[in-house]
Amino acid sequence: MVERKTIFSYLPHLILLIGIAVVAFPVYVAFVASTWDPATISNGQMPLRPGPHFLENYYQTIFVGTSRTTREPVGGMMFNSLVMALTIAIGKIAISIISAFAIVYFRFPFRMTAFWVIFVTLMLPVEVRIYPTYKIVSDLGLLDSYAGLTIPLIASATATLLFRQFFMTVPDELVEASKIDGAGPMQFFRDTLLPLSITSIAALFVIQFIYGWNQYLWPLLITTRDSMQTIVIGIKKMIVTQDALTEWQIAMATAVLAMLPPVLVVILMQRLFVKGLVETEK
Amino acid sequence: MEKRVVFDGKLLPYALLLPQLIITLVFFYWPAAQAVRQSFLIEDAFGTSSQFVWFENYAHLFTNPDYYRSMLTTAVFSILVTVFSLSLSLLLAVQADKQIKAAGAYKTFLMWPYAVAPAVAGVLWLFMFQPSLGLVSQAIRSLGFDWNPTLNGNHALSLVVMAATWKQISYNFLFFLAGLQSIPKSVIEAAAIDGARPARRFWTIIFPLLSPTTFFLLVVNIVYVFFDTFGIIDSVTGGGPAQATTTLVYKVFSDGRLGGDLGGSAAQSVVLMILVIGMTAIQFRYIERKVQY
Missing domain, CATH: 4.10.280 (MYOD Basic-Helix-Loop-Helix Domain, subunit B)
Known part of the structure; x- marks a missing residue:
């Protein structure tokens, strides 16, 4: 200085x-x-x-794939990871944005109850309810399916809070103007609110894509068939305790492939990533 | 804070909330309730009948030395990762905050580990420190130190700490950098004019003004070590050797699955739930204060 x-x-x-x-x-x-x-x-x-x-x-x-341990081509695992990451990211955004819309733009009985019901899920991470959640998914017949991999992770208090906070900053005059134009709530949502939210949606997408791609505990429980494995699970299965059996060159190539998509997303969409990171923590 | 202008609609808001609420109730509340219920039950060996046993599972848990050991491991693990990752990332953020060339490029090259999955981060570190063929472990051994994380609990724990710290540095770095950049430059300039040297400026002005960020990161890091390091532990050590790296969350997983002790695992879940509620409450109380600040 x-x-x-x-x-x-x-x-x-x-x-x-x-x-x-x-x-x-x-x-x-x-x-x-x-x-x-x-x-x-x-x-x-x-x-x-x-x-x-x-x-x-x-x-x-x-x-x-490896010749001795998992024998599953990693290309398929990457496809599973991609489906999982995209479904979780898009699903979370979709259901959270409509719930935030309902909570902010309507007055109805049990509105705050609904808000708190969603909010409290912040305190129930999957790690503290591992086996009961597994049991429900298995009772619903969703083991080894994309639905089982993704739907239980789609509910999101953070995304709902984020959209709620953003909607609060949208000027009331816009609602009034739409009302004068004779627009209904869904028309206002589609034509005014959604276009305004586009940066928030993109920032959230970046964070949730990484979150979905990197999931570990949940796919570990839900997938039993090798063909349903995600790449993050696959790499762990390649490392065997008897070191002689581990094909390190394949395991390390898999590690590189597992890192590539989320790291590229972070580097290419830096601005959105930082925005998403800071906003989801508020 | 409420909206002044709202839409009319009797059923529409419920319909909009429905998908989120269904998923929340089915996959969050119901299993959480089941965990609480199960923690009061003991199942027989075949899982066919169960008996209500009041607090027996909890009593068993809190008289079990393994559980206290796992608590201690979690505490040591949290303290080490939090201290290392916070201090290293603060050091880096302070450097990147100085008006130097290429600050943006440094930021890019430091932020990407956030995107690496914990389990993959674990595998990377495992490979470098693998006792027989790892690059770093060979260097350590050539110095005459008998490094073996598969047999020595302390070695295993330090390996897990390194991987977890490595992964968390980028997150802390970004928040520290944002915190540093929001400190008004005029305050620091005033101190410089009064003759305060850089070190003094840092400890008497910058560091105290950064304390909200530091406190926030402290809570976030502890939550991270508790829950998000599961993948690292499972891929590096599997909780071993001899449970030396079994944290509380890992124990819920291994007792329920490998041990088959669902009642005990559920009681542990309930204890953890209470911990999370406490930590979330602290986090939100702090956020309230930050808004006023």
């Missing part, structure tokens, strides 16, 4: 670069491992530069 420029003015750059290197190192190691042959990795002599087996390993990972 007022200090003279000295050699120390490069210190922030140095610290940040070290920070970035430390943060990126595990991913770099995983990428390098995904380009070597199993023998090089398992004798512990893997160099720190990419090897010659990039195409071969990724081809096997995506289309064939």
